[in-house]
Amino acid sequence: MRATLMYMLLLLPLLMAGQRNRCDVDQRFDLTKSNPVYQSFLSRIEHGTLPGNIEPRSESYFPVVIHVVMREPLQPVSIAQAIQQLDVLNADFAARGNNIGKLRDEFRPLVGDAQMKFCLATVDPQGQPTSGITHTTTTVQDIALQTGEGGRIAIHWDELGGKTGWDPTRYINIWIGEYGGILGSASFPGMANYPEEIGLVIDPKYFGSIGAAGNSGFYSGGHTLTHEMGHFFGLKHIWGQGTGEDCNDSDEIEDTPNAAGPYYDCPQGVQESCGTSDMYQNFMDFTDDRCLAAFTHDQVMMMQTTAAVFYPDLDVEGTCTVYTDTFDRWYDQLVWSYDQASGTYVIYNTDGWMGKIEVQVYSVDGRLVLEDVWEDQLSYLLDLSHGAAGVYVVRLVSGEEEFVRKIVSGE
Ligand SMILES: [Zn+2]
Numbered sequence: 001m002r003a004t005l006m007y008m009l010l011l012l013p014l015l016m017a018g019q020r021n022r023c024d025v026d027q028r029f030d031l032t033k034s035n036p037v038y039q040s041f042l043s044r045i046e047h048g049t050l051p052g053n054i055e056p057r058s059e060s061y062f063p064v065v066i067h068v069v070m071r072e073p074l075q076p077v078s079i080a081q082a083i084q085q086l087d088v089l090n091a092d093f094a095a096r097g098n099n100i101g102k103l104r105d106e107f108r109p110l111v112g113d114a115q116m117k118f119c120l121a122t123v124d125p126q127g128q129p130t131s132g133i134t135h136t137t138t139t140v141q142d143i144a145l146q147t148g149e150g151g152r153i154a155i156h157w158d159e160l161g162g163k164t165g166w167d168p169t170r171y172i173n174i175w176i177g178e179y180g181g182i183l184g185s186a187s188f189p190g191m192a193n194y195p196e197e198i199g200l201v202i203d204p205k206y207f208g209s210i211g212a213a214g215n216s217g218f219y220s221g222g223h224t225l226t227h228e229m230g231h232f233f234g235l236k237h238i239w240g241q242g243t244g245e246d247c248n249d250s251d252e253i254e255d256t257p258n259a260a261g262p263y264y265d266c267p268q269g270v271q272e273s274c275g276t277s278d279m280y281q282n283f284m285d286f287t288d289d290r291c292l293a294a295f296t297h298d299q300v301m302m303m304q305t306t307a308a309v310f311y312p313d314l315d316v317e318g319t320c321t322v323y324t325d326t327f328d329r330w331y332d333q334l335v336w337s338y339d340q341a342s343g344t345y346v347i348y349n350t351d352g353w354m355g356k357i358e359v360q361v362y363s364v365d366g367r368l369v370l371e372d373v374w375e376d377q378l379s380y381l382l383d384l385s386h387g388a389a390g391v392y393v394v395r396l397v398s399g400e401e402e403f404v405r406k407i408v409s410g411e
Pocket residue numbers: 022023024025227228231237
């Protein structure tokens with residue numbers, strides 16, 4: 001009995017650390033020493049010797065392909081879940097994420113809009129139409145942690161039970177697979193051991209907020225992908241390297257306050273280290289999803305520069321569709337589905353973004369129960385979990401056009 005208790009006490013910090021293992025990047029890469037390409041890139045930024053043609057453009061578009069690599073009978077990632085996750089990512093990169101209103105006042109002047117948008121690829125490497133999602137069934141447990149010959153990480157390779165990625169110069173590869181308690185990781189620019197390993201890895205439980213990610217507590221906000229995409233575009237953790245407390249170590253970003261180490265949970269009020277008030281609501285910190293709110297101007301500039309230098313062929317004309325067609329054509333492409341895990345009705349369109357749409361929901365007796373605006377998002381989550389189960393009438397209005405559809409809450 002006593003031995004068991006001692007064992008439990010010894011294990012407790014490990015268990016807690018395990019719960020908080022937000023990111024694997026510092027374990028995978030030594031960002032200080034073994035990365036000459038990235039170090040030379042940083043020094044060229046510092047000395048202003050980068051070519052002048054990488055001035056940030058008005059808006060960049062990036063096609064992503066999502067490789068779902070799962071064991072049976074784990075719940076696969078649905079198109080609705082992928083679309084909803086991309087909406088979170090796009091909102092975060094546009095400085096309009098769900099927590100932006102909670103950002104502490106002192107950091108508001110620092111917020112940067114990255115002008116970077118992400119969509120599912122519509123054409124595969126062979127030129128064939130694709131949903132932008134591939135599905136692979138594997139027998140390998142925690143495949144994102146397993147390695148084979150030459151240190152190759154199994155999830156990135158067909159022959160190791162994973163899925164070989166698509167040409168990384170043309171697609172952002174995102175692998176979804178079991179990660180043994182870690183939320184995610186990403187290859188740092190110029191640092192992947194093999195071109196096939198360039199991209200991001202996210203555990204399905206932390207990919208978006210619905211479906212397989214519907215019950216992930218503190219990490220169910222979909223901001224893990226935002227954090228990892230920050231790494232993919234060259235951002236370090238806001239305090240620098242590792243998880244030790246050190247004020248000499250920095251993220252090499254000018255406008256982020258110097259922090260000694262990571263924050264966890266979601267602190268309140270002023271939190272200081274290294275003589276400054278720390279921005280624990282920055283996407284590159286380790287706080288919970290309910291806390292993560294913003295990138296800064298200089299972080300955004302770093303990501304745009306990285307995109308231009310390391311991934312110049314990702315953003316080509318026509319990779320993502322911004323919907324310019326009429327509302328009725330867009331409405332025809334809508335998919336209506338009920339998500340059991342989150343208790344929400346998910347309406348989504350894989351075809352492209354539409355402008356502003358008014359959403360009104362009525363109960364069967366004609367009472368208006370919800371009024372909202374659906375804007376710049378491929379998906380809309382209709383939460384009817386607080387109302388009575390039964391039939392509702394959804395009215396979508398854009399300009400002069402309107403459509404009405406009956407749905408059954410809970411189905
Ligand atoms: Zn990280």
